[in-house]
Amino acid sequence: MVELTPSAFQKTLGYSQVDVCALFGGSIIAGVDVLADAITHQVAKHYVIVGGYGHTTEKLFAQVAQLYPEVTPVESESELFSQVLQLKYGLTVDALETKSTNCGNNISNLLALVADRGWPCESVLLMQDATMQLRMHATLSQAAPDIQVVDYATYQVKVSEDLQFLASPEGMWSLHHYLTLLCGELPRLRDDAQGYGPKGKGYLAHVDIPEQVEQAWQALVAQDSTLNRQANPQFKSAIK
Structure with a gap:
């Protein structure tokens, strides 16, 4: 993975900041740490958390309730991640998207939010669960082929031949x-x-x-x- 720093972006992308960085709610909790790293190093002009309620949400809510019992109940993944981001790092994002339920409207709602805010958007840093990163990239490429997609999956994990995790990031799925x-x-x-x-x-x-x-x-x-x-x-x- 490329470091989340302006100098690393300049070297690999040819510019030091993307226009928009989006963390998607389908990720595990460790995605908040990656987003915090991006915000701290100012690799984007705007930061968004995207996610309403989808097929991974119930498990995500259960993980957060166990690890961060002080987090108050919410109805969307983005609101949940926003609380964890504030709790762990004292950081906030520019906007939350709270209505999407799948990869398709994750992207369409993100693009609508960006347009509504009037943000220039020639490049987007996508942060998604590693299992769904490729589909998220392909969805954005289909919906907005002129936008440069910069991928940054929220974790990497290795599995042994006997199907055991060799190491697990925070909140890793079973x-x-x-x-x-x-x-x-x-x-x-x-x-x-x-x-x-x-x-x-x-x-x-x-x-x-x-x-x-x-x-x-x-x-x-x-x-x-x-x-x-x-x-x-x-x-x-x-x-x-």
Whole structure:
């Protein structure tokens, strides 16, 4: 991962600040630490937390309640992360998006918020759970192809051959939930009639999936069919 500093951005991107940095509520709690690092080092002109209530929210709320019992009840992921950011670091963001329920309207609502605020937006730093980072990138690329997407997944984790985490960031999902998130992404990322790419639902820009990733997915799902996470109609919208 590139360091979240203006000098590192200048070296890798050719400019020291992005226009907008967005943390998405689908992330684990450790995403707040990454956002705080970005704010502290002033790598963006504006900072937003995006997220209403979606398929990971219930587990996220339970994690925060256990680790930060002083956080007051809220109805959206972005409000929850905002409280943790203030509690841990005394920091705030410029805006919260509280209504989105999936990757599609995470992006469409973010773009609407940016437009409503009148912020210039030629580049966006996306901070999402590592399992969903690629789909978030492809969703923004489809919705606004002229915006440069700068990816910064909120964590990296390694899993041993016997399916154990070698190290876990704060608030890390259970291994089974992590695997359901990973395996659920591949059918969505496919650019075929059933996928979310241009040849399917048209939600995403085209994504190339390496053959070894397809093979790994086939092996995991063959062992446990529950890993192939199906879309929850409760969180469906015009874009998903």
